[in-house]
Amino acid sequence: MNDIECIDAVTEGASASARVFGSLQIDLENSVSGTEFSRLRSAAKHARGVPRPECESGVRCHREPQARAFLGISGGMQPSRWARPGVIAAAGWLAVVVYAYPGVMTQTSFEVLRQARGKFFAPENPPALSALWRWLELVLAGPSALLLVQSAAFAFGAYSLLRRAMPERAAGWVTFALLVFPPVMVPLAVIWPDSMMVGTLVLGAALLVSERPRVPYLGLAALLVATLAQPHALVATLPLVVMLFRPRGGTSELKRIGIAFATWLAITVVGLAATKHYTKKPYPPIAGYVTPRADHEWIAVPPRELPPDAMKLGVPFRTTAIQDGWTSALSGIAEHTPLFSPWLYLVLALALIPLSLRQPDALGLLVGGVLSFVTYRNPNWLVAAACLSLAMVIARRRPT
Amino acid sequence: MTPRRILVVGWLVVVLYAYPGYMSYDSVLQLLQARDGVYTGGHPPMMGVEWRITDALIAGPFPMLVIQVTCFLAGAYLLLRRAMSERAAALCACALAWVPPISAVLAVIWKDSQMTAFLMLGTALLLSTSRRVRLGGLALLFGATAMRYNALAITFPLVVLLFKWTDAARWYKRYGIAVAAWLAITLCANIVNSALTTETERTYLWHDALALADITGTLRYAADISDDTLRAELEGTPLLVTTNIQATARSTAGADELPERKRMTFGTGVYVPGLWVSTFHLFAESSTDEQRAAISRAWRSIVLSHPSAYLAYRWHVTQERIHLGDHDIPSGTYVWFTDVLDLEGSTAKTGHNAVPSKLQVQLHKVMLAVGTSWLFRPWIYLALSLVMLGFAIHHRHRDILAVLLSGLANELALFVLAPTVDYRYSVWLVASTLLAICMLVGRRVRRT
Numbered sequence: 148m149n150d151i152e153c154i155d156a157v158t159e160g161a162s163a164s165a166r167v168f169g170s171l172q173i174d175l176e177n178s179v180s181g182t183e184f185s186r187l188r189s190a191a192k193h194a195r196g197v198p199r200p201e202c203e204s205g206v207r208c209h210r211e212p213q214a215r216a217f218l219g220i221s222g223g224m225q226p227s228r229w230a231r232p233g234v235i236a237a238a239g240w241l242a243v244v245v246y247a248y249p250g251v252m253t254q255t256s257f258e259v260l261r262q263a264r265g266k267f268f269a270p271e272n273p274p275a276l277s278a279l280w281r282w283l284e285l286v287l288a289g290p291s292a293l294l295l296v297q298s299a300a301f302a303f304g305a306y307s308l309l310r311r312a313m314p315e316r317a318a319g320w321v322t323f324a325l326l327v328f329p330p331v332m333v334p335l336a337v338i339w340p341d342s343m344m345v346g347t348l349v350l351g352a353a354l355l356v357s358e359r360p361r362v363p364y365l366g367l368a369a370l371l372v373a374t375l376a377q378p379h380a381l382v383a384t385l386p387l388v389v390m391l392f393r394p395r396g397g398t399s400e401l402k403r404i405g406i407a408f409a410t411w412l413a414i415t416v417v418g419l420a421a422t423k424h425y426t427k428k429p430y431p432p433i434a435g436y437v438t439p440r441a442d443h444e445w446i447a448v449p450p451r452e453l454p455p456d457a458m459k460l461g462v463p464f465r466t467t468a469i470q471d472g473w474t475s476a477l478s479g480i481a482e483h484t485p486l487f488s489p490w491l492y493l494v495l496a497l498a499l500i501p502l503s504l505r506q507p508d509a510l511g512l513l514v515g516g517v518l519s520f521v522t523y524r525n526p527n528w529l530v531a532a533a534c535l536s537l538a539m540v541i542a543r544r545r546p547t
Numbered sequence: 548m549t550p551r552r553i554l555v556v557g558w559l560v561v562v563l564y565a566y567p568g569y570m571s572y573d574s575v576l577q578l579l580q581a582r583d584g585v586y587t588g589g590h591p592p593m594m595g596v597e598w599r600i601t602d603a604l605i606a607g608p609f610p611m612l613v614i615q616v617t618c619f620l621a622g623a624y625l626l627l628r629r630a631m632s633e634r635a636a637a638l639c640a641c642a643l644a645w646v647p648p649i650s651a652v653l654a655v656i657w658k659d660s661q662m663t664a665f666l667m668l669g670t671a672l673l674l675s676t677s678r679r680v681r682l683g684g685l686a687l688l689f690g691a692t693a694m695r696y697n698a699l700a701i702t703f704p705l706v707v708l709l710f711k712w713t714d715a716a717r718w719y720k721r722y723g724i725a726v727a728a729w730l731a732i733t734l735c736a737n738i739v740n741s742a743l744t745t746e747t748e749r750t751y752l753w754h755d756a757l758a759l760a761d762i763t764g765t766l767r768y769a770a771d772i773s774d775d776t777l778r779a780e781l782e783g784t785p786l787l788v789t790t791n792i793q794a795t796a797r798s799t800a801g802a803d804e805l806p807e808r809k810r811m812t813f814g815t816g817v818y819v820p821g822l823w824v825s826t827f828h829l830f831a832e833s834s835t836d837e838q839r840a841a842i843s844r845a846w847r848s849i850v851l852s853h854p855s856a857y858l859a860y861r862w863h864v865t866q867e868r869i870h871l872g873d874h875d876i877p878s879g880t881y882v883w884f885t886d887v888l889d890l891e892g893s894t895a896k897t898g899h900n901a902v903p904s905k906l907q908v909q910l911h912k913v914m915l916a917v918g919t920s921w922l923f924r925p926w927i928y929l930a931l932s933l934v935m936l937g938f939a940i941h942h943r944h945r946d947i948l949a950v951l952l953s954g955l956a957n958e959l960a961l962f963v964l965a966p967t968v969d970y971r972y973s974v975w976l977v978a979s980t981l982l983a984i985c986m987l988v989g990r991r992v993r994r995t
Binding site for chain 1: 563566567602603604605606607609884894895897898899900901902903904905906907
């Protein structure tokens, strides 16, 4: 019987927050990492006897019936499934979906949708996003397809990134908080090129830093999608790829940066070439997409807009009272607080950059966010990047 | 692939086929009632309340679709797990949810779909080792009973044979408690639905439809009765003709004289719509309590005194409903996002519309074609069910026996209560039969 199998309860050696509540549950999450806890629980389920040696992890074992039951040895109380970190993060994602369902549509959204169902691609909106939407409509018609993709990509990516900086349970809660944080939630709810860009950038960043083989290449694919959705994402993908992409096999840092830069160049060229390919009008599409829009106006909380052909396009126009109330509340927040002011996040990002010099994931997000805002006056990525990085930097700076 | 992943894939396939949920005239009406908070009783008010709650979170049919597909899959998996490995149970549960005769109904927001889903999960929970979970199963069966009037026949064998308060109880205590539990959920469901019905909007489905059809149908097959006798027996009812009353009941009058919307409620088939046409040439809808009392009196007088004529008429209805002897049958699938009889109007009223994905377009074609095949003939499942019953009794599989008996009980109830020909009435028969077959085969394979 190894030490893992002998663990009945983790009380000594755990943090003060770990306690046994009678026949209820043990809060172990704050004392051991999520991975360790899962391993212990899995081993405890198969335990046949419970001796009392000292455990390998240095935690003293003692026979507490509730704890044993909790760990599944006697088949009694199990930890609540609903309190798992992934479930908490998923709850945040669900909140976005409930707020947005089937997806907040503006005039821009309808133009992209019409392009997706038609043959003509006008240069006013990135045509590659319409092409992507056309593919999604093979299995799921309407705005909900894009809503699910962009919000799920963000939720998964954020949770994965935050899990690297803090315990899983905390990562779950922070992801939840991020998803319902108004300046982050609102763009995720809208069917916009920027929203898809933000979701896939976060996902791409998370996949790039994965230790599993081949997964970083999926991260590159996600960043390619971000470039397709919004060509000026190239300024956001540059720091992410250069700082986070590590090709297989050990190389010197200089070589790694060179390979990463070349990789970034490749996905950017492919993204812009695809954009040019899908554009039918004789117009310089690349310049049209990557130059700052002088008339760009960032609407903090965009209202749902309904052109006359909305119903024919299969876009329902009814909103629930909860959605209407939520939108009013968010509009109030935008109007009366500085939460939606992009300059706040620019200052935050600039302040965080020196603190994150040794954290390439946070640094990549921050630099990309600042560049995105400074060059194209697009605040959506700046806001998301700043909030994510803030959580990561603070978590890593907390004394353990 | 783990069982959970298999179930997730299975769930996704059904949802992608049905997204965001198909809605017929009944569904649109129920959604509007849910939003207004006015329940007429023509449709289960409990379902209206459920939809009102989900519509407050996400407007439209999608949350209801999620509920019914999730409950069905979860229930099927839990039941099948008793007869086979977890992985096999997950695969079989997905197959059950995908099979066209079941997915065609699961995809539509109908009370029948909700009832089937709650029955499946409720039955599975009744077999749990935890009393709390068993009570949860009873709660779901209560929900199922509240969805359809014939569900009380379905829940009777399920509760009586499967529910137990404690393992230690003697047999008379056990069955006594089970019967009491069934009575409790049945009565509560009726009380709750009645309490939720808006009094000023109450409809009298039995008096204005089934009772009148029963009288007309019985008169068709009864021996000749004079007009004087019939006028006396039908006094006080909203009778439209005073001479040649029985001849009118026996005739197949022109359907064109009736309002189109009314004709559309008669459903598919030949015999049953013809019967309804005759009924509404014979009777108008009641408008006062006195007329309804007279209808009840006339029903007792005519139907109960001509039992063989009544049974003959009900047999003809059943024959058409289960497509026994039919060469061609209308499609049993429904694949429209709003009321197909009034697409634009229902879209405007509900604020809901959708367009099918490319995948859905292809699946619609397949399902509409398959909907006319032998897979959608309930008599086949009735026959299979009777055969499986023998196996279940022989091998003493109480759970399978209960499931099969519930399907048969459903058909027995429909023999008396089904007003029109509609495939969805028999979906529980289909589901219970296929489930029982999977479980029997699973246990057989396990033994060998």
